[in-house]
Amino acid sequence: MTKSTVKAMPALLSIAILAFTGTLIETSMNVTFPTLMRTFNVSLRAVQWLTSGYLVVMALTMMCSAFLQWRFSLRALFDTATVTFVCGAGLSLLATHQFGLLLLGRLIQAGCAGIAIPLMITFILSEMPAEQLGYYMSTAGMIVNLAPALGPTFGGLMTTWGGWRLIFLTTLPIVALTWLLGRRTLTAFSHPGQRVPFQFRQFGVLALAFLLFNFALGQLGGNWSHRLTGVGLLCVCVALLAGFNRLRHHNTTDLLNLSLFQQPAVRATFMLYAMIQLVNLCVSLVIPTLVQLAQHVTAFRSGLILLPGSLLVALINPWFGKLYDQLGGRVPIVGGLLTMMAGLVLTTRYQRLTWVIGFFILFSVGRTMSFGNTLTTAMQRIPQALQADLNALYSTGQQLAGSVGTTLGATLLALPLKTTSHPSILLNGQVIFGLLAVYICGLVLVGLKLFRRA
Template sequence: MEPQKVAGKRLVAIAAVALMAFIGILVETSMNVTFPTLMRTMHVSLSTVQWITTGYLLTVALLMITSAFLKQRFTNRQLFTAGALLFILGDLIGALAPNFWILLLGRLIQSGCAGIAIPLMINVIVESVPRSRLGFYMGMSSLILMIAPASGPTFGGLMVALANWRLIFWATLPVEILILIFGWNALEQYTPTKAVKFDWRQFALLAVAFVAIMLGVNSLTTAGWLSWQFLGGLVLGIGALGAYVQVAKHSDKQLLKLEIFRNPIFTYSFFAYVILQFCNIGINFALPNYAQIVVGATSLIGGLMLLPGSLITAFLQPWFGHLLDEHGAKLPIMLGSSLFLLAALGFTLWGQRLTVIMIAGLYIVFSIGRSMAFSNTMTNGLKEVDLSQRADANAIYNTGQQFAGSLGTTILAALMSSVKGGGLSYAAATARGSQLAFGLIALLGIINFGFYFVVFKHQKQDA
């Protein structure tokens, strides 16, 4: 009979990796509230400064491509240590950065922590937790993926209020050192490692695809939809993805095993999952900047207004997982998607005249709905994958959600900056652009209902 409890040492290991993942994701969005300040002091535009977040997420996505390889090649303890050391090094570079480009370098190095810790956290849970408790623990891991980026602006705003943006780096440095000390001895190895080779050609093709698409989308703010920069980036990115598919078909060492997508439940769950993450990271970028540029709020208020939604969601997250364990995936996913869409329509309707109170209220509904659907979408998709493919499915989920997050930041930044001229002030133009961004989120919420319809149509047993 399968055990119903998780051993104490394994709980410590899960907690340590979860804390590392939380810190790694927290700093993803903690710099969002500093963008207006960095734009003034470092003389960069919004489309440039957003690379502080976009570059971080893009690097995490590229690292996650390798997560299945890393799991086979290195022990959990080695990966845990590497993630902590990358964070510490990047933290120091960011804290001491004399200009924007050194700051960006520190952020790219620091992102290695999240790129390693997120898949490590999920792999440790999947391998050490009984199936009957998987919904609860996967729900808690999804809590990390949802609450950390939502809490980032609040944390960043508080650090700026206490001192300046550099405190974001100094404050997290001792925490990461303690996590390394706390968790190093608890990490165990559940599966043997093996000396597998890494296919650099596949990685290069995926890297070119991701970077080309991101650069193309980023050019929208300055070059436009019909520019050679945008269209060229898309063509190069799609071409590189096509080349990867052809190379992977003839390789027995695929970085991302495409045959998993033959399972329609996994595939459409994945599509819905990345859309939710696109919207989550995008709106966590948009709202603090909207509050500061349009409403005139401080960076502290811009961060704190998201805190109620984050705290309420954190409190409810175990219940979201419990709903799946007790009632199946359809109830929490469809209820969460409905709340998500309701909030997105509210943001769109009042997009040019939002107040801090309105933003905080709508964000509570948005956060609850998005979190309820997000965690259970991933768990439901993973349950439909054979155990031997779980690590690869995990790599695909995590790569997709990080790349979607970086796209969310870039596209929403482009839309917020897209309205120009007409005698509008910068604040009024940003408000109109933000309404377009919120409208995109609402449209994607509607599209997700179509994906879920296909998922539950194919799912023989809603469990």
């Protein structure tokens, strides 16, 4: 390890902890959904916005990450991420019987991870040795992919010990200490920003399209009038995206550099990166909710189901990055997707909690093996000058896909809750996992084509 790398490690650690905490709390509320449904007297499709709305705001913030990193210094962005986390947690703690206040706090808090995750990746690309890029990028991938998997376990533990508010009370001191570390270590790497224009119209159009898209997906699980509303909103989203494309051609700068999609490798890796997150967040929502509603398992126990797989991949994740450095992307990415698919197929035989634990271990290994290495593959295939734009594009797609996965999982899982019994709910969960396995099979084909082209 070089002297410059040793100097950069504490700074990277501070950003990574902030990104991890912001991402951990992303799914920590998932296991509290049944409790919150009773406390605030809201439906599952309404309460899932605590996660899907969080992810939409993360996507919108990450969409602006290239602009933010040009316009503001590293330390200013770090401070802003910390403030959004603290303010959001404060509002959430004040919510007693006002679901809207809790949701508002969650949406504000999402800005923390939306700023910190792209900041962490950009810092790695600019300050870490190129020959160890796979190792560090894999570690970054672990943070943004492992933390959502640990979230339900953490949330279940806090809820069992002292209620859902303890989720926010526990993370606030961690963020405060991380801020103190960052203030001491980030100064040497922080440089003044440059004045660049912000495309407000592009941002407004995409923000509206993202929100309507998630709302439309939630409507598809209702009655016929809700489904027609959902289809109509999806048509509006298509029109908004067409409008965004027209705006791009009339502005000198782009909020998102979509011209990167002209490269086949970028298109393929983007699909893999975003869709792995979609499946990941869908699974992380469905499992705890399913076992609580079907088997009356406590929030803590439902979160513990995800813990063995999450801890295992935390231990072996650095090896996946080294595997990429030694063998390239084909083995960890395609192999990881096949392992994910095996785990999903296993859970279709859902009968006992031990089956789910075994499935999630396989699934977690495959997810971690492929996720971070997919982004590394994309970064190594474009010029360094475009890496910030690519980071913004992939981060936005990742969070938007995660939001869609959360909404989709809640919508499909809620379908049998109206008229059917617990065994039918289990069957509905099996169908969800079976559909996800078929979907991963398609991603395997995309991965094989990507490396055959290379």
